[in-house]
Amino acid sequence: MKNYLVSFIFSDIADMLEIKGENIFKIRAYRKAARAIANLTEDVEYLVKTSSLAGIEGIGKALEEKIREIINSGTCEYYEKLKSEVPKGLVEMLKIPGLGAKKIRTIYERLNIITIEELEQAAKQRKLRGLPGIGVKTEQGILKGIEMLKGTMGKMLLPTALFLAEEIMAMLRSHPAVEKVDAAGGLRRRQELISELEIVISSNKSDEVIDGLLTYHRIKEVRERSSETLKVLLDLGIEVNFHVVEPVAFWSCLHYFTGSEEHNVRLREIAREKGYDIQKNCIVRVKSGELLYPENEEKIYGLLDMPYVIPELRENRGEIEAALKRKLPQSLEIGDIKGDLHIHSNWSDGLNSIEEIAIKARDKGYEYIAITDHSKSLKVAHGLDEERLFKQMEHIKKLNNEIKGIRILSGIEVDILSNDLLDFDDDVLKELDIVIASIHSGFSQDKEKLTRRVLKAIYNPYVNIIAHPTGRMLAKREPYEIDVDAMLKAAAETNTVLEINSSPDRLDLNDELARKAKEMGVKIVINTDTHELEGLNDIKYGVWVARRAWLEKEDVINTCTLPRLMEILSQKRK
DNA sequence: GCTGTTATCAGCCCGGCGCTCTAGCGCCG
Numbered sequence: 001m002k003n004y005l006v007s008f009i010f011s012d013i014a015d016m017l018e019i020k021g022e023n024i025f026k027i028r029a030y031r032k033a034a035r036a037i038a039n040l041t042e043d044v045e046y047l048v049k050t051s052s053l054a055g056i057e058g059i060g061k062a063l064e065e066k067i068r069e070i071i072n073s074g075t076c077e078y079y080e081k082l083k084s085e086v087p088k089g090l091v092e093m094l095k096i097p098g099l100g101a102k103k104i105r106t107i108y109e110r111l112n113i114i115t116i117e118e119l120e121q122a123a124k125q126r127k128l129r130g131l132p133g134i135g136v137k138t139e140q141g142i143l144k145g146i147e148m149l150k151g152t153m154g155k156m157l158l159p160t161a162l163f164l165a166e167e168i169m170a171m172l173r174s175h176p177a178v179e180k181v182d183a184a185g186g187l188r189r190r191q192e193l194i195s196e197l198e199i200v201i202s203s204n205k206s207d208e209v210i211d212g213l214l215t216y217h218r219i220k221e222v223r224e225r226s227s228e229t230l231k232v233l234l235d236l237g238i239e240v241n242f243h244v245v246e247p248v249a250f251w252s253c254l255h256y257f258t259g260s261e262e263h264n265v266r267l268r269e270i271a272r273e274k275g276y277d278i279q280k281n282c283i284v285r286v287k288s289g290e291l292l293y294p295e296n297e298e299k300i301y302g303l304l305d306m307p308y309v310i311p312e313l314r315e316n317r318g319e320i321e322a323a324l325k326r327k328l329p330q331s332l333e334i335g336d337i338k339g340d341l342h343i344h345s346n347w348s349d350g351l352n353s354i355e356e357i358a359i360k361a362r363d364k365g366y367e368y369i370a371i372t373d374h375s376k377s378l379k380v381a382h383g384l385d386e387e388r389l390f391k392q393m394e395h396i397k398k399l400n401n402e403i404k405g406i407r408i409l410s411g412i413e414v415d416i417l418s419n420d421l422l423d424f425d426d427d428v429l430k431e432l433d434i435v436i437a438s439i440h441s442g443f444s445q446d447k448e449k450l451t452r453r454v455l456k457a458i459y460n461p462y463v464n465i466i467a468h469p470t471g472r473m474l475a476k477r478e479p480y481e482i483d484v485d486a487m488l489k490a491a492a493e494t495n496t497v498l499e500i501n502s503s504p505d506r507l508d509l510n511d512e513l514a515r516k517a518k519e520m521g522v523k524i525v526i527n528t529d530t531h532e533l534e535g536l537n538d539i540k541y542g543v544w545v546a547r548r549a550w551l552e553k554e555d556v557i558n559t560c561t562l563p564r565l566m567e568i569l570s571q572k573r574k
Numbered sequence: 575g576c577t578g579t580t581a582t583c584a585g586c587c588c589g590g591c592g593c594t595c596t597a598g599c600g601c602c603g
Contacts, residue, residue: 017575025586029575060576100601135594349587379588380603418590440603441590 003037003044004163006070009079010034010063015094016086018101032058037067039534045071089115096145097477098138106131120146152193152475154237158504158541161187161194164238168199168216175212177205179247184257188311190544192474192507196239198257202250209244248293249281255297256280262316270304270320312547329550334543336559339368340536342413342436342467342499342527347392348373349381351532354392354399354408360533362406368562370434371396372411375423378440384412386428393431407562409433413467418442420453422460429462434569436499438467439480447481454482458490464569465525466491468501468508476505484513492521495571497557500549502528502542503535514549523568525557 014030036058037044047053048071053064069076093104093116110131113119119142122128128139156164165183172181178201182188185198203209210230214222223239224231230242245253256278259267268278276292277284283292283303294300298308306323310331313319322328343357344350350357354371361369373392374383384392393410400408411434415423418441422429429435437457439450457463469487470479491498498517501508506529509517514524526542528535546556553559557568 023575026575028586033575058576062575098601102600133594133600137593141593377590378603379590382587443602444592 001043001045002071003040005074006044006067007034007038009070009075010037010066012091013079013082015091016082018094019086019090019104020082021101021105029058029063033063039532041534087114089118092116093119095149095476096142097148098141098145103133103138106133116146116149148478149475154239155193155195155475156236156238157193157474158187158190158544160236161197164218164234164236164240165197165199168197168240171216172199172201172209172213175209177203177208177212179203180250182254184254185241188258189260189314190312190541190548192510192545196241199240199242200250200254200257201242201244202247202253203244204246206244210242213242245281251294251296251300252278252282253280255300258311259314260316263314263320266316266320267304270324274304276303310547312544313550315548329552331547332543332551332553332556332559334540335365336553336556337366337526337539337543338560338562339366339370339558339565340528340530340539341370341409341411341434341465341525341558342372342501342529343369343536344373344381344413344529344531345371347371347388348378348383349531354396355403356533357536358399358403358406358408360536362403364536366406368407368409368565370409370411370436372413372434372436374440375412375414377415377417377423383415383423386424389424389428390431411436413438414463415440416453416457418445418453420449420456422457422463426460426462429460430573432462433566434464435462436465436467437463439471443471443477443480445481447483450480451483451486454487455490458487458494458496461573463496464572465497465499465527467499467527467529468506469498470508470510470513472506472508472510474505474507479508484516488513488517488520488522491517495523495568497523497525497568500524500526500542500545502526502538502540502545503530504538504541507541507545509545509549511545511548514545514551518549518551518555523557524551524555527558 010030011034014027014034017027036056044067048068053059053067066076066078090104090108093099107113107128111122111127113122123139123143128134128142129136165187169181172178180202182200183197184200186194187197201209206227210225213230218234219232220235221233223233228244232240234240243253243257271278275286277286283294285292301308307328309319309323309328319328340361345354345357346352358369374381376383376385389412396408396410410432412432413436416437416439417423422437454466458466470482472479498509500514517524526539526546528538530536530538557565560568
């Protein structure tokens with residue numbers, strides 16, 4: 001599939017056009033096309049060959065021609081031309097919060113700065129202040145933004161890591177000398193950001209496998225090669241470590257490269273107490289020197305008198321002690337989720353009709369969904385006013401009579417406004433099946449104000465859920481200043497549910513806060529907040545967070561049957 | 575750059591907030 005490549009190039013073109021100050025609508029056309037291609041379920045190469053690209057909304061003649069060029073040659077002339085005109089570093093600067101294309105252009109034109117390192121230097125030397133439109137605060141904001149960016153540089157969001165791992169594993173599976181292959185490391189533990197991929201392969205012919213790996217088209221640099229290991233840097237700036245072992249050593253090796261360092265250190269301590277030495281390719285019975293090759297991970301933990309510990313828990317956050325005491329959580333499964341309670345339709349900024357969403361959700365096996373479009377203040381998202389909301393409620397009532405096998409709840413994602421009021425009065429909210437409240441403005445208010453806003457929403461008798469409670473965006477935006485403990489305490493007190501937002505660039509609450517919420521008696525809901533049909537499948541990311549947070553089925557309200565869910569929602573109003 | 579419409583081009587997501595040349599612009603959701 002070259003969908004990823006086409007989407008990547010179009011999005012890169014859009015960034016470069018933005019820096020050049022091109023027509024905003026042209027830029028939007030490229031972004032829209034990039035999104036459309038990324039969301040395609042079909043192979044774009046197949047669509048090119050069968051001349052069926054024309055059916056895709058947002059792809060006209062010019063873009064179709066460029067897609068054809070990219071499929072045939074891996075790039076297109078226009079892209080190469082832009083790359084020669086716009087320094088790469090300027091595009092990277094777009095990721096710095098508070099810094100947009102115009103300011104980047106000013107900085108480039110006035111100071112000839114083309115890398116983030118140079119930008120950081122200039123900001124530290126106070127050379128940016130004084131440029132048109134840039135003062136002390138902007139300069140300080142840029143430094144802060146660079147600091148945040150550095151923390152996530154070279155790290156991938158889960159979808160990218162999964163995509164790359166799948167691509168690599170598919171290639172390996174087709175190699176005749178490969179017996180088994182799996183991804184270990186942070187990806188297998190479902191960490192929110194992945195710094196490197198660890199791929200474990202079993203084969204009797206490691207040299208052949210490694211030679212085969214060297215033909216992988218994304219390899220930019222080979223950093224290390226031995227008889228069992230290959231370490232490479234990919235063109236996307238990502239490191240991949242391949243470990244090729246004899247088939248008998250596969251599970252030991254997969255286990256060895258899955259747990260965090262802290263988990264592995266602690267596990268080795270326990271193993272030593274029990275007379276074992278855990279090594280990369282096997283486990284040694286110390287007394288006899290016997291080498292053991294467990295045939296699965298259950299057997300590895302079994303040797304240490306523990307039940308199986310799922311990869312998501314292997315962080316040394318108490319899971320080893322819990323395992324020894326037989327007190328591990330009964331981890332949530334994706335199949336436990338019975339409905340998605342935060343979905344946007346084309347009544348606000350979603351792409352699909354409520355009918356389409358309901359049918360797709362029913363096909364996924366869901367028992368219920370909630371349509372929770374934006375409220376009127378969020379103009380950019382075409383938020384619903386009272387009149388349209390009531391119309392939507394009527395429409396949903398009608399659909400519930402027509403579409404069998406799934407129940408659609410009428411909801412809203414009501415804005416918690418900057419002045420701490422909700423975007424709708426209580427007499428509107430009380431008509432809905434479910435109310436989600438969330439912040440979309442005034443992120444930079446101080447802690448006291450932000451906390452007051454959220455607490456006021458929590459104490460509203462009609463607000464069931466607080467969505468994306470900390471507002472963080474991975475690699476983009478820090479969580480806003482908010483007294484999290486006060487929020488959790490108030491939520492516990494009022495039966496207000498906190499969301500794990502499954503959008504892979506949010507994952508908010510994160511694993512640690514979700515675990516804390518559980519400990520404080522707060523119920524959790526796992527939602528996608530999706531704006532299109534495919535996004536319903538993002539629920540897995542939220543479930544993974546819940547697994548890392550030690551949550552069980554009973555902690556998560558959308559594992560309940562519909563009657564029980566309605567009971568839980570009504571408890572808030574009592 | 576695309577779409578809808580039928581001209582051979584107009585319209586395409588709006589508005590608040592915070593910053594800065596304090597009235598206008600850039601950034602953001």
